[in-house]
Amino acid sequence: MSVFEELKKIIVEIKDIPEEDIQLESKFAEDLEADSLDIVEMLMLLEEQFDIQIPEEEAAKLKTVKQVVEYVEARINENA
Amino acid sequence: MPDRRVVITGLGMISPIGHNKDDFWAQLMEGRSGIGTIDRFDTADFPAKIAAQVNNFQVQDYILRKNARRMDLFVQYGCAAARIAVEDAGLQIKPEDVERTGVWIGSGIGGIDTFEKQHAVMMQKGVGSLSPFFIPMMISNMAAGQVAIMLGVRGPNGCTVTACASGSNSIGEAFQLIRNNKADVMISGGTEASITPVGIGGFCALKALSTSNEEPLRSCRPFDLKRSGFVMGEGAGIVVLEEMEHACQRGAHIYAELIGYGATADAVHVVQPDMEGRGAALAFRMALTEAGIKPEEVDYINAHGTGTELNDQIETKAIKDVFGQHSYKMLVSSTKCYTGHMLGAAGAIELIATTLAMKNSTVPSTLNLENPDPLCDLDYIPGPPRHKEINIAMSDSLGFGGHNAALIIRKAR
Known part of the structure; x- marks a missing residue:
């Protein structure tokens, strides 16, 4: 499953919103009403799913779906 | 004494014998226990393999x-029981009510399932x-916190943690908050979910649980010589308490008036009761004094009645100390043989059972009382439920730590 698909699945689970509301451009706070704990949980689930580590200082910079997808893809490629 | 009177206008429960007052009452009247074999986890290594579990709970129906x-x-x-209680009360929380409506929900243990799983992680x-x-x-206060968030109510909020007395103490605290004009409505009670490996294992280590695994329905035997310990239950009991004028103005159905609360400590031992029952007797007297009634006016006591030798004998002794000869005329029963011991929810679910007994002029029986302990010689209602008009009733809870709590209700008039 692609990182975007996985992330959408996680956001649907956490926020209980329709998948079609989640776009690459979606901002977590403004568009998805995700609070800081939602984002922490989301990133932890991605870490587990893709076997990567996301340092806190990096996590703090991730504000949109697209930023997370690109960040996680980069970490996966480093591991490969 | 404050002249604000407090009435019970809503009943809600998630229990091993039903998730609404009608199912709950029907099962009490039919004498059907909610105790069965634990199926939540593998109990192979556990001395106790039985409990009163909540079944058919669909959380999304409520939250x-x-x-x-x-x-x-x-x-x-x-949260689910609070939702049911508020609905039962027909309570519409308007913007002007938000600051005068509070929540006080106790729990004996809190989120032990979460603790176990996260510790493993x-x-x-x-x-x-x-x-x-x-x-x-x-954390144990989170039921009170989440119910306030769910209902958007900003009045007094808290959680009393007094082990098996948590539910009774919480309702007592809520009662005082209304009497003292800090709130007009309180959503109050107790909740517990500790049928988990560590929860059951911990009480097994105390040798407190019945191991009558082969006969779950006959395992909980309050006041009977063949009792073998208590049986764990789970769930929540929540009542809506309301200042009487407030309830009357909105035309609410009034189940009963809450008229007295007693809360004391044994100050003797962490898990054993005071052998003379002094702490319990003091709590009963405190509640009677606040209620302004004589012991002879009490028609029914819903006892703590866990089905442990010490509890049953000491509680009986405390009742006799306070009620004297009247002890033999009043009715006493334990509903833990139906619900199991719901720990922090026990006092709340038992106040609900007491309220329904008053409403229906019928008192649930004590199951499995076949060979009465000679030291337990009151009328605990063996056999079928007893029809009797109940004008005043008491429900008491006695918790580890030596906590004693008593609540007295009177028929609405």
């Missing part, structure tokens, strides 16, 4: 799924794998 997944089961039970994957929701799911 948004996204919120429920961040609640321990004890919080889910509490930490041991396996390291501290960085702990969920940010571990603490807000686990």
Whole structure:
């Protein structure tokens, strides 16, 4: 499953919103009403799913779906 | 004494014998226990393999799924029972009511399931794998916090943690808050969900649980010589308490008036009761004094009645100390043989049972009382439920730590 698909699945689970509301451009706070704990949980689930580590200082910079997808893809490629 | 009177206008429960007052009452009247074999986890290594589990609980019927997944089961039970109680009360919380409506929900243990699972995660994957929701799911006050969030009410809010007396003490505290004009409405009670490996294992280590695994329905035997310990239950009991004028103005149905609360300590031992029952007797007297009634006016006591030798004998002794010869004329029964011991929810669910007994002029029997303990010689209603008009009734709870609590209700008039 692609990182975007996985992330959408996680956001649907956490926020209980329709998948079609989640776009690459979606901002977590403004568009998805995700609070800081939602984002922490989301990133932890991605870490587990893709076997990567996301340092806190990096996590703090991730504000949109697209930023997370690109960040996680980069970490996966480093591991490969 | 404040002249504000407090009435019970809503009843809600998630229990091993039903999730609404009609099912709950029907099962009490039919003499059907909710105790069975534990199927939540493998009990092969556990001396006790029985409990009164909550079945058919669909959390999404009461709470948004996204919120429920961040609640321990004890919080889910509490929120669901609060929702049911508020609906039963026909209570519409208007913007002007928000600051005068509060929540006080106790729990004996809190989120032990979350604690166990997160501890396992930490041991396996390291501290960085702990969920940010571990603490807000686990802490014992979170049922009170989440119910306030769910209902948007900003009045007095808290959680009394007094082991098996938590539910009674919480309702007592809520009662005082209304009497003292800090609130007009309180949503109050107790909730518990500790049928987990560590929860059951911990009480097994205390040798407190019945191991009559072959006969679950006959395992909980309050006041009977062949009792073998208590049986764990779970769930939540929540009542809506309301200042009487407030209830009358909105035309609410009034189940009963709450007229007295007693709360004391044994100050003797962490788990054993005071052998003379002095702490319990003091709590009963305190409640009677506040209620302004004589002991002879009490028609029924819903006892703590756990089915342990010490509890049953000491509680009986305390009743006789306070009620004297009247002890033999009044009715006493334990409903733990139906619900199991719901720990922090016990006092609340038993106040609900007491309220329904008053409403229906019928008192639930004590199951499995076949060979009465000679030291327990009151009318505990063996056999079928007893029809009797109940004008005044008391429900008491006695908790580890030596906590004693008593609540007295009177028929609405």
